[in-house]
Amino acid sequence: MKTVGDSVLKKVAPKVENIDEEIQELSLNMIETMKAARGIGLAAPQVGISLRMVVVDMGYMEYDKLVSEGKEPEEAEVIPVVMINPEIIEREGHYEMEEGCLSVPGYRALIERAGNIRYRYTDLEGKTVEREAVDLEAVCVQHEIDHLDGTLFIDKVSRIKRRTALKKVEKYLANIKNYEEDSFEHRLYG
Ligand code: ZN
Numbered sequence: 315m316k317t318v319g320d321s322v323l324k325k326v327a328p329k330v331e332n333i334d335e336e337i338q339e340l341s342l343n344m345i346e347t348m349k350a351a352r353g354i355g356l357a358a359p360q361v362g363i364s365l366r367m368v369v370v371d372m373g374y375m376e377y378d379k380l381v382s383e384g385k386e387p388e389e390a391e392v393i394p395v396v397m398i399n400p401e402i403i404e405r406e407g408h409y410e411m412e413e414g415c416l417s418v419p420g421y422r423a424l425i426e427r428a429g430n431i432r433y434r435y436t437d438l439e440g441k442t443v444e445r446e447a448v449d450l451e452a453v454c455v456q457h458e459i460d461h462l463d464g465t466l467f468i469d470k471v472s473r474i475k476r477r478t479a480l481k482k483v484e485k486y487l488a489n490i491k492n493y494e495e496d497s498f499e500h501r502l503y504g
Contacts, residue, residue, distance in 0.1 A: 315351065315493055316362050317417050318466060318483055327364045327462045330398045333440055337367070337398070341438060344369045345394040353416045355454045355504030357461030360417050366399045368458035370504075375451045382449070397435035400459055403444075404432040411453050413467045414503040419493065420486030421479040423471050427456045457504045 316322055330337055340363060348356040354374045358367040377390035409429030414422040431452045434444045447455055457467060468479045487493060 315347065315416055316360050317419065317487065317493070318468065318480065320362075320417075322359050322362055322364055323417055323461070323466060324464045325359065325364045326464050327359055327366050329366050330436075333398060333436070333438060337365075338438065340365070340367065341369065341396040345396070348394065349392055351416050351503070353503045354450075355458045356416065357458045357504075359461050359464075366462045368397045368400055368455075368462070369394050370397065370451070370454055370458065371395075372451075375454070378450045396438050397443075397455075397458075398437070400433060400435035400455065400462075402428075402431050402433045402456065402459060405456075406430040409449055409453060411450070413453065413457060415457070415467055416503050417461075418466060418468055418479060418483055419503075421468070421482040423467065423475060423479070425453075425467050425470055427453050431455065433459075454504050 340358065344356050344358065344361055344367070347361055348369055348371065355368060355370045358365045371392050372395045373391040373393035377387050380387040405428035407429035408426055410424055410426045412422050413425045429452060430446070430448050432444065432446050433455055434442060437443055460467070468476050471479070
């Protein structure tokens, strides 16, 4: 897992041109990495590949929606969705949520984003998919697409908070043996 400070996270990633075997393999790698870290989303630059590709756990999105409706669903089932060249085509409203990031472990902050979006991506079969999303799904998709543009959520907080974040990450990484084997109790990381 690439963490803040790694140059790949600062790059604007180029588009995926062909959905070939390499892309299929990368998607499997990303799904495994997301599952292992218990993230709800992951962008290719986070595994060191500068390409416009993300995975999102739609199972958790569904679970979160049921919880917010006051229902008591069973544990969330992981349903990974691979999005190639995702882009937001409409954004509306505001939604503030505490965000975390697998590339900024040990720190969370309230971030305001659009609460309602329409977005588009190409799936692994090459089909164009268009979706509307609110709340958590909207936040997650915006967070992941930010990764493709070289932006981390801590780029959206004040300079003081950013400094705190970097210290916390440093401390976090110094205190664990192997980040890859660590997983987060809290699921809201992407
Ligand atoms: Zn992230």
